[in-house]
Amino acid sequence: MGSKDSNYQVIYRYEPLPKFVPGGWVLFQRPKSCGGGFWLGKTYDGVFMLELDRPVPLDEGIKFIILSSRIAENFMDFDEDFRLT
Numbered sequence: 001m002g003s004k005d006s007n008y009q010v011i012y013r014y015e016p017l018p019k020f021v022p023g024g025w026v027l028f029q030r031p032k033s034c035g036g037g038f039w040l041g042k043t044y045d046g047v048f049m050l051e052l053d054r055p056v057p058l059d060e061g062i063k064f065i066i067l068s069s070r071i072a073e074n075f076m077d078f079d080e081d082f083r084l085t
Helices: 058-074
Strands: 008-011 024-029 038-044 047-050
Parallel strands (some): 008 024
Antiparallel strands (some): 024 038
């Protein structure tokens, strides 16, 4: 599982989701017989929405979460002096 201050959970094979967080990031580990890796997505009431269309290694999934979080923090920041040239 992610650290206490992280905004994601890592769920290893055959483990249940310990805490449901609406809109929370989750990495579910796939069985080795299916190729391994992790499914990355977000949990909502009654659904798990995949964020990527393929299983990823753990480090790639965490990097995706970090970058997505940075983008989400700044998506409404505007440059008042911006000019199209």
